[in-house]
Amino acid sequence: MSTATARPRVNLPRLTLVQRLGLLLGLIAFLVPLLIEIPSLEPAGRRMLAIFLLAILFWVSEAIPLYATAVLVILLEVLMLSxxxxxxVAGTLPPAASYFAALANPVIILFLGGFLIADGARKFGLDRSLAAVMLRPFAGNARLSLLGLMMITALLSMFVSNTATTATMFAVVIPILAALPKGRARTGVALAIPVAANVGGIGTPVGSPPNAIALGALEASGQGISFIGWMLLAVPLMVVVLLFAWWFLTRRYIAAETPLALELSADFDRSPAAVIFYLIAGATILLWLTEPFHGIASSTVGFLPVVALLATQVMGADDIKRLQWPVLWLVAGGIALGAGIGASGLDLWLIGLVAWEALPLTLLLLLLVGVSVGLSTVISHSAAANLLVPLTLSLAIGLPIDPTAVGVMVALACALGMALPISTPPNAIAYATGEVPTSEMIVSGVVIGGFGALLLALVMPSLWTALGLL
Incomplete structure (x- = not known):
């Protein structure tokens, strides 16, 4: 006589008060635009506003898991706006496939390649060896080590995809996190990488997609800017914000006496599989670094190691299972949200809420930068730049400021929107480590992004003009 094995009971998680409140407010915010007539906003825009408000409240409160909200956004857009x-609804709606395509967006493909390289670095011990080599000049003190990490990350992000840089650097950071006691120090180190990647990306035209979007829009309007010209405008801001970010993160999370005793030796695996991995990973990074020369998109380059590592059997099905698929869905939700805002006309309605021409120039610049930072916090930086750069260049006509400055400012401001896990892929990667609570990401993102925004709006235009850069 056999005894039936008791099936383990599956319990639903208990919601906190904040989560319950977020769930309630999110549902109310979703219904209000659908039930109340909003002047000058078309029905499609009202539907998108409902999805937009629900997503913001759910993401901020974590009423349901972040990745669940992301896929909910895609589903709602398919059911309401496709x-x-x-x-x-009146008008031509995008095909449902355009929203589902967010799950295979080039950014997701790039993300996939970066994750697989990072996982391979852990598998072959490359992360520990790299940490030993790169951090040797900064070893012994946690604050000094953090400065080294942020400098290396920012420098790479000037020429390599922010996502790829972050994925690569976290392969180095994982052993550092393990060496630190649980708590605020780990949070500070884990936050430093996406912050440095986001800030470093503003330094060159190829550092982030918003930069390229701004360059294209400026050229289309007859306001071209050279590669070195962009660097002269952006690098001073990048350096100041990066140093401020290091100061803030160390003072908030890492005590002055915190030691960082890393017992790491550069012991590189020399097995055939490891050597193949080194060659594939090295070739991928080299292609990312030289993208302006060969013209192969970084997302395409990111897919090359996926195919090569699987085809050579250096990595297999178990490695694929270990990838952070919920994070990929999270990023896809942000991409889909941006696409829906543009397709529904909600972007034009939001810009039209303010009589820009009646505002003093200083206030106008603060609003432009503030809107750019705010919007890029809740949707992808690329989507925010795609929405805002053309609109703000149109607004700049007739204003007492060079349109080039406006286009550059909006692109740089988009990089400062980094207060949520869904704000940027680097933030999502940091969140995936489990060391960064959403509340702490919000605090650091608001403080660092806010400092950069004020500097960008109040100081940089005058500095650029004084130096004759515009």
Missing amino acids: DQALVG
Whole structure:
């Protein structure tokens, strides 16, 4: 006689008060635009506003898991704003496939390659060896080590995808996190990488997609700017914000006496599989670094190691299972949200809420930068730049400021929106480590991004003009 094995009971997680409040407010915010007539906002825009408000409240409160909100956004856009909408709406709607395509967006493919390289670095011990080599000049003190990490990350992000840089640097950081006691010090180190990647990306035209978007829009309007010209405008801001970020993170999270005793030796695995991995990973990074010369998109380059590592059997099915798939879904949700805002006309309505031409120049610049930072916090930086750069260049006509300055400012401001896990792929990677609570990411993102925004709006235009850069 056999005894039936008791099936383990699956319990739903208990929601905190903040989560319950977020769930309630999110549902209310979702219904209000659908039930109340909003002047000058078309029905499609009202539907998108409902999705937009629900997503913000759910993401901020974590009423449901972040990745669950991300896929909910995609589903709601398909059901409400696509050619397969349950209830039709006037006008031409995008195909449902365009929203589902967010799950295979080039950024997601790039992300996938970066994750697989990072996982391979851990598998072959490359992360520990790199940490030993790169941090040797900064070893012994946690604050000094953090400065070294942030400098290396920012420098790479000037020429390599922010996402790829972050994934690569976290392969180095994982052993550092393990060497630190649990608590605030780990949070500070884990936050430093995405912050440095986001800030470093503003330094060159190829550092981040918003930069390229701004360059394209400026050239289309007859306001071209050279590679070195962009660097002269952006690098001073990058350096000051990076140093401020290091100061803030060390003072908030890492005590002055915190030691960082890393017992790491550069013992590189020399097995055939490891050597193949080194060659593939090295070739990928080299291609990322030289993208302006060969013209192969970074996302395409990011897919090369996925195919090569799997085809050579250096990595297999178990390695694929270990990838952070919820993070990929999280990023896809942010991409889909940006696409929906543009397709529904909600972007134009939001810009039209302010009579820009009636505002003093200083206030106008603060608003432009503030809107750019705020919008890029809740949708992808690329989407925010795509929405805002053309609109703000149009607004700049007739204003007492060089349109080039406006385009550059908006692009740089988009990089400062980094207060949520969904703000940027680097933030999502940091969140995936489990060391960064959303509340701490919000605090650091608001303080560092806010400092950069004020500097960008109040100081940089005058500095650029005084130096004759515009």
